Amino acid sequence: MISLPPAFTERMQQLLGNESETFFQALVSESPTSIRLNPEKTANTDLPFSELLSRQVPWCSNGYYLKERPSFTSDPLLHGGAYYVQEASSMFLQVVLQQITGDTPLRVLDLCAAPGGKSTLLANNLPKDSLLVSNEIIKSRASILKENIIKWGYDHIVVTNSDPNRFTGMKGAFDMILVDAPCSGEGMFRKDEKAIMEWSENNLRLCEERQKRILSDVWDALAPGGYLVYSTCTYNPGENEDILNWILTTFDASSVEIRHNFTAITPSPSPLHGYHFYPHKTSGEGLFMGVIQKNDGTPFTMKKEKRATPSPAVKLPADILPLLSDMTKYTPYIAGETLGILPKQHAEFIQYLSSKAGVIYKGCEIGECIKGKTKPAHALALYHKLQQKHVTRQEVDLSTALQFLRKEDIRFEAPQGEWILITYKGIGLGWVKEVGNRVNNYYPKEWRIKKL
Known part of the structure; x- marks a missing residue:
């Protein structure tokens, strides 16, 4: 590791006192390696890297530490969305959700969502029939977010590529907003020397100003009584406690205590409720998280968009219906030549959202209808509700799976003219x-493994 900035070292010595030397050590x-399983895809299959599983992440039911870092790229289960490689401290979000959510369906915005770790965790832990909007402002990162959401295989997620100010006019639309704010990245110093090289006190101030702008832009979109979950991967109080205090003095809001039994997590000074993860105390990288509840605000009312003609009803092709679960809960849609499905109870809101933000993916894409036959979408292969019993499948070994993921030709006796689902360990x-x-390989060119 290159030398730490002296101003950073001095500040951490003041913050941690006698613990600072252990912190610097x-x-x-070596950074710990951790993964979080996709429960809908791993319930009936062997756990990935079972020989490397060390122990469960204490604050996440599906999180596990590995004894060493394997080559994730060469594991087909990663590409199939069976698990997500996620830093363990971030998984504390599950504890937060268990406390601030109940059984009522929610609309949730993950504002700075790329590459998708917290969004995939949200997808598994929100109340049944909730809707998640995963947003990313940077176009290239939004593409990565979309890919990871498709791989995770759920239908109650919308991916958007928008500046936070696009949500300002959606007053009271979201019951919860997660802001994993762009920050100075001090918590990544152990993993990313670039973060050390880019660190400066001027950059700290720029980060603080940007965080305030982002929060100001989305505050009105939070429903009265709704929760703002704020997190960073930095140790800087100016981007952590000072930001929470700024929210409390700027808006009508309250700091929410998250009750837990993990003594290694360091609380913020009272009366503020914030939670620090330091690498000398918890097994993971640096993280800060705090929850704010909004006390006032405008209840959401959906304004109907004026349309010259109503959208015609979309019918899914007969050959695709057996592949899907109970369609009574879904609304089919068509976007260009692509057919897809949306949760019926959120279809109207998603249409409204599309008029406000840049939607780049929604629900689950099913395929394209060509001459009365359906060309299945790649997303359908990864959809956790795909009725595989109605699909022609070909289970392959590791070597063949990697050939497929490199978009190379694979050979086997295949039924003529049929679409065949390639599976690895189911x-x-x-x-x-x-x-x-x-046998033509339809794996997306932009997703293919370029090198192992």
Whole structure:
């Protein structure tokens, strides 16, 4: 590791006192590796890296530490969405959700969502029939977010690529907003030397100003009584406690205590409720998280968008219906040539959202209808509700799965003219089709493994 900035070292000595030396030693130790399982995809299959599983992450029921870092890229189960490689401290979000959510369906906005770790955790832990909007402002990062959401395989998520100010006019639309704010990244010093090189006291001030702008932009979109979950991967009080205090003095809001039994987590000074993860005390990288409840605000009312003509009803092709679960809960849609489904109870809101923000993915894409036949979408192969018993499947070994994921030709005896789902350990990876003497590989070119 390159030398730490002197101003950072001095501040951490003041913050941690006698613990500071242990903290600095932790920064030069090896980072722990952790994964979080996708419960809908791993319930009936062997756990990935079972020989490397060390212990469960204490604050996350599906989180596990690994004894060492394997080559994740060469594991087909990662590409099939069976698990997500996520830093363990971030998984504390599950404890927060268990306390601030009940059984009522929610509308939730993950404002700075890329690459998708917290969004995939939200997808598994929100109340049944909730809707999650996963947003990312930077276009290239939004594409990565979309890919990871599709791999996770759920239908109650909308991915948007918008500046936070696009949500300002959606007053009271969201019951919860997660802001994993862009920050100075001090908590990543152990893993990312670039974060050390980019650190400066001027950059700290720029981060604080940006965080306040982001929060100001989305505050009106939070429903009365709704929760703002604020997190950073930095130790800087100016981006953590000072930001929470700024919210409390700027808006009518309250700091929410998150009750837990993990003594290694360091609380913020009273009366503020904030939670620090330091690498010398918890097994993970640096993280700060705090929860604010909004006390006032405007209840949400959906304004109908004026339309010259109503959208025609969309019917899904007969050959695709057996592949889907109970369609009474879904609304089909068509976008360009792509067919998809949305949760029926959120379809009107998603249409409204599309008029306000840049929607780049919604629900689950099913396929394209070509000459009365359906070309299945890649997302359908990864959909956790896909009725595999009605699909022609080909289970493959590790070597063949990696060939497929590199978008290379694979060979096996295939039924002529049929779409075939390639699976590895029962997890869907994508589609092939037998054409003449050839099996065409339809894995997305932009997703292919370029090198192992």
